[in-house]
Amino acid sequence: KDYVHALRRDLRKALLEWPAVGVQLVSSAGVVASYLAVFSLLALGAGYWSDPHMALVLTSLCSLLLLVMAIPVTVAGWGVREGAAALLWPMAGMPAEQGVALSVGYGLAVLLSSLPGVLFVFTRRQSNE
Template identity: 30%
Template sequence: MNDSARKWIAFAIKAAITVGLIWLVLRGVDFGAALDRMAGLSPSAAIMAVALLMLHCFVAGWRWRMIMRLFGPALPLPTAIRLFFEGYFFNNALPSTIGGDGVRIYRANRLGLPLAASINGVLLDRVTGLTGLVILVAVGQPLLYAHVDDISTRLAFAAILLAGVAGVAAMILARRIPERLVPARLRDPVHKLSEATHAAYLHPAVSLPVLGLSVVVHGLIVASVYVIAIGLGLDVGLFESLVLVPAVILLSTVPVSIGGWGLREGLMVVALGLAGVPPDAALSVSILFGLAMIVAGLPGG
């Protein structure tokens, strides 16, 4: 079986999972009520939500350029931002076998960056982005304990946090794995990516701005969700914004569905339900957020 066939099979599996997840969500939610709520979104909230996500792309493109400099020459800032928008558009608007990360890698390489540097730069950008989410989840833990007494929920959020920390630690320590345990073709890229992760996280001159931008990037995403919820007239506050939404976004990055659709909606219904938000309201927030991401990525189309 060639690579193209494998990609299409993987895409078909993702599509089936996406449909299945959406079906499961809709089974337990009044979709008609969700549509009615969505129709009531104020235009100003819609515009603000999209604007926040576009600003997130600008900041994320800046962060990506800072990361690329760890691997050698970097793209000019306007080019890095443009390529980030392109990747964002592919991730959210187009069901494809390539994905936004693949688009960024391909375009950066075509513009003169070495292929290994392009791959490692995008992968490390992903890692730092996830770390920003982990930081937000960690910051929200005290609020979680103040609002949720259920032990299983507390343990679930603690597990999410520990998994994120373990993933970052694994990236830093991968450079110490004995060579005989790593396939020959992966030794050099794994070593370089681990060294760059080490540099990005353990040297303040690099880690502080990169991780600071990562927190800002995801703070803007959380703010976009918050604006949508307020625009729908929902009673959401600091707890929902700083604790529940970052956890939903973090778990939605698991690449099991197309563009996170279905998975994100189910997680949002469950998470916001902890704060007493009705299922149809939580579903409407998630769908509108997904649509806002598509609109925000249009400059990269």
């Protein structure tokens, strides 16, 4: 019982009290903005932005993909994200292939950018004994 009270107190302090709530909101907004920036750069590079209106549509669709990706049934959203893209893009009047390609590109870009972290997993610090 003491553990539950201490946990509740610590969670409230870390998430809901000032200045932690401000830090949480700003850092969370920054993370979402960076995810949307990756999608936007991929869409721009693939030539999917035919007009300024398309940028707003793609940003909206990619925001929905980020929400779907958070469903904890896959690893890093693979599969669910692509399935959602195949359903959402035709609803916006665009080809499903475009959404799936953008979704796969996002997954590959994030995977490739995280690969340098593997070096820290497989290297050990040598002890000076």
